[in-house]
Amino acid sequence: MTCSSDDQPVKVELSKVDVDLPILGSHNMNLKRRVAQSLARKSPEIEIVAALRDVTLKAKTGDRIGLVGHNGAGKTTLLRVVAGILSPTRGDVRISGSCVSMIDQSLGLDPQFTGMENIYRRGIFLNQDKESMAGRVEDIVEFSGLRDRIHHPLYTYSSGMRARLAFSIATSVEPEILVMDEGLGAADSEFNLRASKRFTELIGRAGILFLASHNRSMIDEYCNKTIELAGGRIVG
């Protein structure tokens, strides 16, 4: 797999990608069972979930791809592949462009630290150095609407406040490839209105967008292509 940000045009190409996720549950972690199996010369059976099957897609600058499908259809797995987190079990992936994944909105956030400190923490996970985060702090604080609470530890925040902070940080960087799982979190409606405007601007600047959502109207609003997944395969 390649993931580079050279002068090449921004693109994401998947060809015949399969992902098998092993389920390492409690039953095959059990030592007694393992010993019994090895005495019987049986290799431990490990359940495999076919998370993606034969997925081929190409995306270039300007593509806003909406992923739809039922729970467990493979949307998040596909996002993880596109974001360069998961290498496929089989098949070929070529990514060029800087990718920011907003699959886990709370990535890198630590409840012990203040909102301000968490801005920099999250920045590290977004591969942004301190200087470039410092230039964004004002905007992030302003947009989150947290005002002085930004200097309080995150564990004192309500879930809505956390969502606002996480969203404000994540949308402050300018990725070439933006990967999102579901849109906006538990913020209130006033924030959601502002958030959707900011989001529109952000994806306007991003080269490629992958957005997985159950919300059809959201997909229709932000995306110009749709990929429907079922049982790990592209069905439409």
Added chain:
Amino acid sequence: MFEATLPGSTFQGARLDIRRGLSMWKGWISLARQDVASSYRRTALGPFWISLQQVAFVAGIGVLYSQLLKVDGRDHIPLVAYGISIWGLFTRMVQSSSGVFIDGGGSIRSSNLPRSFFVFHFVARDFMIFLNSVLVLALIPLLYRRTPHPSALIAVPIGIVCILSLGVGFGLWLGPLSVRYRDVNVGVGSLLQIALFLTPIFWNPKTLGESHWAVKFNPLGWIVNLIREPLLGQMIDVRTLVLVFLFTVVNLTVGFVTFAKRRLGISYLA
């Protein structure tokens, strides 16, 4: 076998991952700094807790063992103090290395940072904790009139660099292994506890004799002795230096090969 179903990895990919991980040094250093600060948040003594803990430990063990072994406490306490500090850095790092891809489960699963980033992060964090704890060691030469040998100026930095490299090496092979076999993480903890008593920390290797197996074939003993003997006033032992160096190189090699083989499987198993 099941491993065959995980994506195959390459040496080139591993090299690139490590290079990218290293280039993000500002990131893992500042994360490590925050981690250390956060573990003492809202405590009055802050990082001095480590120093205090160490003083208490050395005083207790040093005095007791000097009586038990019938040796002079003025010789024994410096020995234990240096020994336990070096041991502390080493074991903390081995323990972190086996948990590196388990503890960070959440961020490993949803971040596309190079996997080696997480290894460098814990090495930096454990080294900072160590630096907090060694401040009290400066008192030893004053209190016990044990002047370090000049060769300590070489032995200490080399020894510490070797321990840090060992941390990286362990992270690269113990980390991916224990994310697959969770027994490894638990097993490492138990092994380290046993190793503490088999390694010349609380006792002087000289009383056991240089040719005893616990001294001669114990890499952990080599590391402790490499740094400790010059601090206690002896010339650096070149044979120990070579052994530690070889141990570090072998460990890094095993680390790199394992990492290359298992790197891409980490996000499947974390």
